[in-house]
Amino acid sequence: xxxxxxxxxxxxxxxxxxxxxxxxxxxxxxxxxxxxxxxxxxxxxxxxxxxxxxxxxxxxxxxxxxxxxxxxxxxxxxxxxxxxxxxxxxxxxxxxxxxxxxxxxxxxxxxxxxxxxxxxxxxxxxxxxxxxxxxxxxxxxxxxxxxxxxxxxxxxxxxxxxxxxxxxxxxxxxxxxxxxxxxxxxxxxxxxxxx
Amino acid sequence: xxxxxxxxxxxxxxxxxxxxxxxxxxxxxxxxxxxxxxxxxxxxxxxxxxxxxxxxxxxxxxxxxxxxxxxxxxxxxxxxxxxxxxxxxxxxxxxxxxxxxxxxxxxxxxxxxxxxxxxxxxxxxxxxxxxxxxxxxxxxxxxxxxxxxxxxxxxxxxxxxxxxxxxxxxxxxxxxxxxxxxxxxxxxxxxxxxxxxxxxxxxxxxxxxxxxxxxxxxxxxxxxxxxxxxxxxxxxxxxxxxxxxxxxxxxxxxxxxxxxxxxxxxxxxxxxxxxxxxxxxxxxxxxxxxxxxxxxxxxxxxxxxxxxxxxxxxxxxxxxxxxxxxxxx
Numbered sequence: 292x293x294x295x296x297x298x299x300x301x302x303x304x305x306x307x308x309x310x311x312x313x314x315x316x317x318x319x320x321x322x323x324x325x326x327x328x329x330x331x332x333x334x335x336x337x338x339x340x341x342x343x344x345x346x347x348x349x350x351x352x353x354x355x356x357x358x359x360x361x362x363x364x365x366x367x368x369x370x371x372x373x374x375x376x377x378x379x380x381x382x383x384x385x386x387x388x389x390x391x392x393x394x395x396x397x398x399x400x401x402x403x404x405x406x407x408x409x410x411x412x413x414x415x416x417x418x419x420x421x422x423x424x425x426x427x428x429x430x431x432x433x434x435x436x437x438x439x440x441x442x443x444x445x446x447x448x449x450x451x452x453x454x455x456x457x458x459x460x461x462x463x464x465x466x467x468x469x470x471x472x473x474x475x476x477x478x479x480x481x482x483x484x485x486x
Numbered sequence: 487x488x489x490x491x492x493x494x495x496x497x498x499x500x501x502x503x504x505x506x507x508x509x510x511x512x513x514x515x516x517x518x519x520x521x522x523x524x525x526x527x528x529x530x531x532x533x534x535x536x537x538x539x540x541x542x543x544x545x546x547x548x549x550x551x552x553x554x555x556x557x558x559x560x561x562x563x564x565x566x567x568x569x570x571x572x573x574x575x576x577x578x579x580x581x582x583x584x585x586x587x588x589x590x591x592x593x594x595x596x597x598x599x600x601x602x603x604x605x606x607x608x609x610x611x612x613x614x615x616x617x618x619x620x621x622x623x624x625x626x627x628x629x630x631x632x633x634x635x636x637x638x639x640x641x642x643x644x645x646x647x648x649x650x651x652x653x654x655x656x657x658x659x660x661x662x663x664x665x666x667x668x669x670x671x672x673x674x675x676x677x678x679x680x681x682x683x684x685x686x687x688x689x690x691x692x693x694x695x696x697x698x699x700x701x702x703x704x705x706x707x708x709x710x711x712x713x714x715x716x717x718x719x720x721x722x723x724x725x726x727x728x729x730x731x732x733x734x735x736x737x738x739x740x741x742x743x744x745x746x747x748x749x750x751x752x753x754x755x756x757x758x759x760x761x762x763x764x765x766x767x768x769x770x771x772x773x774x775x776x777x778x779x780x781x782x783x784x785x786x787x788x789x790x791x792x793x794x795x796x797x798x799x800x801x802x803x804x805x806x807x808x809x810x811x812x813x814x815x
Contacts, residue, residue, distance in 0.1 A: 314697055330636050389558070392541065396593045403626060414542055 292338040292428065293405045297327040300341050302370075303363045312348060320344035332404065338428055354433045354454075361437020365445075377442055378479045384446035384471055388412055388420050410435075418468035425461050432462030439466065447476025499610055500588045506533045508583030510548045518608045519589055522598075525565045533587075538562045540570070551575060552585065561589065566601075570594045591615070596622055653723040655701060656708035664722035664730050668783045671734060677777045679742050681731040682790040683711070683749065686767045686802040688727035699759040703766060706757045714748045730787075736774055739807070746770045746805040754803065769797040770805035 304313045317325050320340040327333070346353045365374045376397075380390035395407040408426025415421055422439075424432040436452050443450040453465040493514045496503050501518035515528040528536055539545040541560040552575070559573040572592035578584040591598035595615055598604065609615045651663035659667075671678045685707060692700035704723070711721045711729060720732040736742050749768055756763035771794025773786055793808035800806070 311696070311698075318697065328636060328640065330633060331640060386558075389541075392560070393593055400593065400622065401625075403629065 292333055292335050293402070294327050294329045294331040294333060295402065295405060297333055297338055297341060298329040299364060300338070300345070300360065301327050302367075303360045304345055306367065306369070307359070307363065308349065315348045316341065316344045319348055330402075335427055342430065353430060357430050357433035358437040358440075361434035361439075362441055363437075364434070365438050365441040374442075374445065375479070375483075377438070378445065379481070384443055384448035384450070385468065387442065387446065388422075388466065389414070391422060408432075418471075420466040420468070422464040422466060423461055424464065429456070429460055429462070432456070432464055436464055439464070444474070445477045445479075447472060447474040449473035496586065499612075500586075501608060501610055502589040504528060504533070504587050504589070505578060506548075506585050506587060508548070510534060512536070513584070518604065521604070521608065522602045523563060523565060536564050538564060538567070552577075555585070569598075569601075595619060656705055656723050658708050658712070658729070659720055659722040661722065661724040661730075664720060664724055664732065665783070667720045667732050668786070671732065671775075672781070672783050672786070675778050675780070677735060677775065679731075679733045679736045679772055679774045680786055680790045681733065681746060681805075682771045682787070682794040683729040683731065684769050684794060684798065685727040685729075685753075686769055686798075688766050691764045691766060695759065695762055695764060699762065699764055702759045703757050703764050707753065707766070707768075710752045711749060714745060714752065730790075739774065742772060742774060743805065743807065746772060750803055750805060767803035769794060769802045771795065771797055771808065772805060773808045 301313060304316055314325075320337075320343070322337065322340065324333075324337070342353055342357070345356055349356065364370060365377060377387070377394075379397075380394070381387040389412055391410045391412045394410055398405050398407050406427070408424050408431045411423040413421040413423070422432075422435065424435060432454055436454050439450070439452055448468060449470040451465075451467040451469060455463045455465070457463060493505065496505070496514075497516050501516040502522075503516045504512050504519060505514035507513050510533045512528045512531055512533055515523075520528055523536060533548070533551075534546065538561065539551065539559055540562050542554065545551055545554065545559075555575050555577060557574070559575065561571045561573045563569045563571070570592070571589045571594075573587055573589045575585055575587045578586045595618055599615075599619060606616055651659055651666075653660040668680070685703075688700065688703065691703055704727070707729070708721070708723065711731065715721055715731060715733070718734055720730075722730045722732075724730045731745075733742065733745070750770065753766060753768040756765045758764070771790045771792065773790045773793065775781060775786060789808045793806040796806040797804050
């Protein structure tokens with residue numbers, strides 16, 4: 292798994308629960324690594340062990356933590372870049388949803404060895420969408436649920452989200468767009484320069 | 487403007503467009519899209535015989551397609567079902583019902599250029615495709631350089647850690663250093679003793695009072711061991727709560743046992759951490775090796791482990807001197 296993903300988990304745990312908890316997590320996962328490098332690759336099972344350990348140390352279910360991680364990634368002011376890159380997907384939330392198929396390719400364009408789960412969006416009419424998510428590590432779908440919740444808010448859209456894991460391990464997210472102009476939403480300027 | 491002049495204009499502005507009549511027949515194709523469709527001329531063929539609409543799903547007739555005018559489509563070439571082209575449709579002539587569908591590689595530009603051997607001339611002069619390709623190539627080169635640097639630094643860091651002889655938490659020697667010392671003494675067939683010391687109840691301190699308390703206890707224990715041994719002795723932390731002492735030139739059994747006793751006595755007293763009393767104790771297994779022996783390091787450590795196990799079994803906070811016949815002190 293790419294270091295960016297492990298590093299994201301580390302940042303999430305440190306910023307949300309503190310460095311002490313991170314120390315307990317790496318100890319509990321029996322990892323020699325304490326600091327993940329964003330631009331290095333690690334074994335896939337390191338990520339799984341990390342996530343299990345966070346759940347154990349915090350006493351919270353894995354799916355809840357993964358959703359929280361998704362929320363963190365697009366809402367923390369430290370990672371404003373992630374939110375911005377996602378907003379490149381479209382002018383409206385619907386357009387953004389339809390652009391999700393392109394997300395793994397776009398990510399690869401930036402970091403060639405970053406393999407995000409394969410995403411497939413399906414428009415079901417009446418504001419209903421289905422997002423299929425196939426990844427090497429299960430539970431990624433929950434991260435997207437957390438991200439989608441924040442991004443919908445960013446666009447000012449009101450959505451209902453549901454998650455389901457199929458027998459074949461493919462995760463499905465059901466998105467119901469209740470009101471696309473529910474709130475003002477946040478300003479997004481394509482040409483704004485960061486920092 | 488004649489339709490011929492119009493087509494010529496579109497060929498320059500959008501070299502990847504096709505002009506489609508109301509019934510779905512392609513009546514004109516831009517030079518680049520024709521170059522990509524290798525299986526023959528597009529003109530005269532039905533649009534849906536040469537292109538498939540991948541997304542939105544369910545678009546199979548010209549009427550379906552017309553309804554999507556102005557929005558982004560994903561197409562694949564029937565020649566190459568793995569291809570992924572972006573497209574947008576605009577009505578062309580309201581009287582005849584013809585339409586223009588303009589295509590682009592979108593994100594798959596790199597594959598497109600490679601697979602179809604395209605050059606600058608195949609893109610409109612205003613198209614950012616070439617800038618995009620330039621950016622991808624330049625960025626990849628920069629990224630590779632940075633990745634190589636990362637790997638080199640990581641390698642250097644691992645090498646430095648491997649070469650280190652010090653346990654960073656306690657300042658004692660580490661297992662690697664201990665192995666070196668032991669190997670030297672074994673090689674010289676010297677007179678020396680090895681003490682394996684395990685902290686009892688350390689995990690309970692860690693679990694109940696936290697890692698910070700645990701770290702403090704390890705540092706305090708290390709200090710005590712250094713104080714109770716001679717300068718020539720080696721004190722190493724070889725595991726989480728495991729220590730090994732190597733004592734060269736042991737004169738008498740009494741002297742050896744006295745060191746063990748002092749360590750055990752001092753570790754019986756609780757160690758204070760932020761006002762909390764952390765209680766641990768030490769179990770010790772000792773092997774005394776006389777000069778001109780023929781034992782190897784592995785056997786010596788294993789004998790010390792046997793003695794340590796006996797101390798633990800006998801109720802902890804005590805020491806056992808290994809003897810060939812297994813008798814305890």
